[in-house]
Amino acid sequence: MGKVIYLDNNATTQCAPQVVEAMLPYFTEKYGNPSSIHTFGGENRHVIDHARHTVADFIHAQYDDEIIFTSCASESDNTAIFSAVRANRNKKHIITSAVEHPAVMEPFRYLQTQGYRVDYIGVDELGRFNMDQFKAVLDEDTALVSIMWANSETGTIFPIEEIAKLTHEKGALFHTDAVQAVGKISVDVQAAGVDMLSLSAHKFHGPKGIGVLYVKRGTRFLPYLMGGHQEKQRRAGTENVPYIVGLAKAAELAKKRLADGTMEKVARLRDQLEQGLLRNIPDVKVNGDPAHRVPNTTNLSFGYIEGESILMYLNDFGVCASSGSACTSGSLEPSHVLRAMKVPFQFAHGSIRFSLSDQTTQEDIEVVLKELPAIVKRLREISPFSRMA
Amino acid sequence: MWDYTDKVMDHFKNPRNVGTIPNADGTGQVGSLVCGDALRLTIKVDKQTDVIEDAKFETFGCASAIASSSILTEMVKGKTIADASKITNQDIANALGSLPAEKMHCSVMGMEALEAAVQSYRQGGKPVVFEQEQEKIVCKCFNVSEEAIIKAIRTNHLTTVEDVTHFTKAGGACGQCKGEIQKILDKVNGANQQPQAVAKTYEQMTLVEKIKAIEKVLEEDVRPKLNLDGGSVELVDLNGTTVQVRLTGMCSGCAGAQGTLKNFIEKVLQDRLSKNLTVEQA
16 A cells, blocks of 8 residues: 545544653553552553543533543434433434534434434535424423534534533533534533533544543533442543543643644645645535534535545555445435435435544645546436436 | 455446437436436447447446446347346346445346336437336335335345345435335245244233233333333242242332332333233242
8 A cells, every 4th residue: 555645534533643652651560450549550650540530621621530431433423312311311302503513412312212202303405404493393301402513414513501501591401412522612511601522633643542521520420330439430441541641641742732833734635625625626615614513624515426436446556435325335325414415316426535643744635636636527427327417 | 444355446436438428229217316327328239130249338427336337238249139138136246246235236237127128119209207106105215115025035136124224225314115125025035934923912921922912012121211210120930820020130129119019010011911910029
């Protein structure tokens, strides 16, 4: 495999070298169990406390103990959702959006089979949250509202502060899956007024296999994993010290990038890519809300051709991206996000998501701008629908 | 990432016979933009010998759809209409080495386009769109007829609903027709099997059947709810109509245990099996 042009950073990111370096001692010489009574293990307790503080600071949590370390954001999502309904048994209504990650969607579907009333709030053609529908269904019987901060496929940012405020007015709990927001835009749990938030380290140059559930103090909480005193009895299991250290290091670096203009640079490259493709290829359409979008993501639909074919040609140039097309996943329908946005069918099957990072270079963008128009042209020559264009 | 064979990649990257034959003797179309894949096949036929002299395709779809179409044009060239009509989707997949199970419907699309093109030739060349028999549409999302499903089951020896979805796309979207697909599978594959025993009432069951029936209800309707609270239940014994159970996990020692036994477990067993059943803590 030649040079990799990695434009799939919403799927995962490269673990930063500083992160790896910070983690290594905790695999080898500092392998103690933080729960041990001896100094050798007990010192790692302080290491975790320090990491917890770094993460709390990163998302502007008021107290360090509001941070619970988990194995991934999917675990955080599941924990938050089941805790919210089990701690509020008298309420039988829960709300989420139609464009969530499966880690939120599937628990909601399961709870629906267990007798819960579930509302899935829709989006408009730009992927914007339908606030009117939300206000109409929210009521005193609502136990939980779980709405993602930013969408993984289109990058569209939802008005979390307003949704949280409305949720609290009806006395319900508010959880947000912020996996695609954290590290890309400033996330302030206090300003936004969220009760619970999920994040994952590997989306911002941390390691895979470590996540966080933020639970605001005073929130009624029941654990998902039982059988240990760790994390104040809220998440059983020996603390994953090296990964917790890696997560904290990644948070520290991400905080710096958000402050020093790096993400603006990423946005400029993203815009250059998007504008260049729109200019040089006919029948291309942007999916998402350009006015409220994370800085690294663009989702483009190439009319009359199919996404997997585009990706496989891009792969020849080392370009890594992803598609919401049916064929890439092995499912038979285009992505649920694009369908919720009612993207026309001639465009839904040909969507490509490019997600950049601070490591993306001008040269990377130029390769795509140079190669993609010819790929699209070639596939359209094979397609029986091109002449409809 | 799909494990495509070299042959699939070759035909995807270097598709043979792309385009449309002007004044074709047969034109077959299948699929649409909505479905996510579509194929238009045109053929030129020597009217004297019925031999297909040329074939061209245009395809909207993924790598395996393009490869299936491309190899199909190579397969039909030089064959008589009668021989070409015998090509099955399995022949197309075999010619490509293989296709991932989830992509077999691409080879079915090739077979259907060929069927339509042959029909078009026989009717004098007017383009034919491959159509499922409207009155027997099983999968409304992808417009798949009972006939197409039966054909896929017979040709490819399919045994599960998932297989049928991979080959025909039926059941791949909303999933509402999965029950009906299972019935078709049972009908096609079950011809030689023993007929199902007529369902007995609880009272007619043997002791072993009764225990199995109770265990089934506990597993399907009771444990999922108890599991939500971190608890579960075990079947300990059956004395006449008295079901003895043991609550476990968070349910054991729970203050509401008696309520769980009587108002929930007993009620479910009565509803599902017999009004005479009572439940007791073992």
